[in-house]
Amino acid sequence: MTLEGGETLKTLPKARWIWKKLYQYALDRGQVIGLIGGGSLLDIGGFCAATWKRGVPFISVPTSLIAQVDASIGGKTGINFRRGKNLIGVFAQPHAIWVxxxxxxxxxxxxxxxxWVEVFKHALIAGGNLWEAVQPISVEKPPPLPLLSEAATVKVRIVQEDPLEEKRLRFVLNLGHTLGHLWESLSQPTKRPLLHGEAVAIGLAQEAYLSHRQGYLPEATLQNILTWLEKRQYLTPLPAFSWEKCEKLLSQDKKIRSGRLLLPLLRGPGEVAPAVEVGLQTLKKAVHWYRQRYGGAD
Ligand SMILES: NC(=O)c1ccc[n+]([C@@H]2O[C@H](COP(=O)([O-])OP(=O)(O)OC[C@H]3O[C@@H](n4cnc5c(N)ncnc54)[C@H](O)[C@@H]3O)[C@@H](O)[C@H]2O)c1
Ligand SMILES: [Zn+2]
Known part of the structure; x- marks a missing residue:
């Protein structure tokens, strides 16, 4: 089966189409599904495999940079629903990942x-050598193999310790994604939908700013993060939005527990603060700060 890639792949009608094919093939649980593609394909493909006849094994062959360092690892599968990212899905580990x-x-x-933004995020989480290694890189070329492998390993280690996001340890991988998902989602119907990493770059800047405001991240490190992103032209103006719409989308965030949003914040490269409870008004301040600094439609 071939499917056109991109975020629009992660929908219920596309999932239905895949299940219909599996039905036609009479795919049974003794067979294996091979998924070859980017993060979108692995997300929906893994979800369809995991739900077909209560789960058939699948092997993931990630072909994009996001998929190789992030999306293929950790067993999160799923699709988008209405305007919310990844709202329907299950945890299901691939049988194997071939990179x-x-x-x-x-x-x-x-x-x-x-x-590259997910590589940068993993470097922020891990600190140390990986953080040093990403400082001078060009985002116009694929990462050298050792860097690629190290960036993927950051995720592997975290996921092994907290596979189902039960200990809040895995939350840290969502760095930049609470607000990033918002911009990704709001930009979809516009002339220039943001790619996942592009939206996460904006989210990272905003959540780093929040980490600073909440007293965790020193000003110099915030500046360091912003400079890295600015130099590579990631910090673009925000898509048009109303705060009411933002609140509605944020209220569906998967890190909400009993009505409270738990946000992973940063103390510095390699030093993550425990997930902190933040109110939506706090998030609004970061959005406002970003818009004043980097622009955005009213
Ligand atoms: N499950 C997870 O843990 C996880 C983690 C990170 C991201 N994601 C999800 O992954 C998605 C983004 O993944 P993505 O960035 O890989 O995008 P994508 O899968 O949408 O692929 C982007 C485009 O690149 C094309 N493509 C893929 N590999 C190619 C190659 N080798 N050569 C030429 N073209 C190629 C695809 O066909 C598509 O058009 C988002 O939906 C995001 O939410 C999931
Ligand atoms: Zn991501």
């Missing part, structure tokens, strides 16, 4: 740039 860096040679430039 071939050669796939990245044909990746469009914008997709490569989008993928």
């Amino acid at each position: 071939w860096p050669g796939f990245l040679e044909s990746l469009p430039r914008s997709e490569l740039r989008s993928g």
Whole structure:
């Protein structure tokens, strides 16, 4: 089966189409589904495999940078629902993940740039050598193999310790994603939908600012993060939004527990603060700060 990639793949009608094919093939639980593609394909493909006849094994072959360092790892599968990202899904680990860096040679430039943001996020989480290694890099080229592998390992380690996000340890991987998902979702119907990584870059800047405001992240490190993103032209003006719409989308965030949003914040590269409870008004301040600094439609 071939499917056109992109975020629009992660919908219920597309899932239905895949299930229909599995029905036609009479796919049974003794067989294995192979998924070859970017994060969108792995997300929906893993979800369809995990729910078909209560779960058939699948093997993931990630072909984009995001998929190789992030989406193929950790067993989160799912689709979008209404305006919310990844609202329907299940945890399901692939039988195996096969990575071939050669796939990245044909990746469009914008997709490569989008993928580098997740590499940067993993470097922020891990600190140390990986953080040093990403400082001078060009986001126009695929990462060298050792860097690619180290960035993926950051996620592997965290997921092994907290596979189902029960200990809040895994929350840290959502760095930049609470607000990032908002911009990704709000930009979808516009002329220039943001790619996942592009939206996460904006979310990272805003959540780093929040980490600073909440007294965790020193000003110099905030500046360091912003400079890295600015230099590579990630911090673009926000898409048009109303705060009411933002609140509605944020109220569906999967990190909400009993009505409270738990946000992973940062103390510095390699030093994550415990997930902190924040009110929506606090998030609004970060959005306001960003808009004043980098622009955005009213
Ligand atoms: N499950 C997770 O843990 C997890 C983690 C991170 C991201 N994600 C999800 O992943 C999605 C983004 O993934 P993505 O950035 O890979 O985007 P994508 O899967 O939408 O792929 C982007 C585009 O690149 C094309 N493409 C993929 N590999 C290619 C290659 N080697 N050569 C040429 N073109 C290629 C695709 O066909 C598509 O058009 C988002 O929906 C995001 O929510 C999931
Ligand atoms: Zn992501």
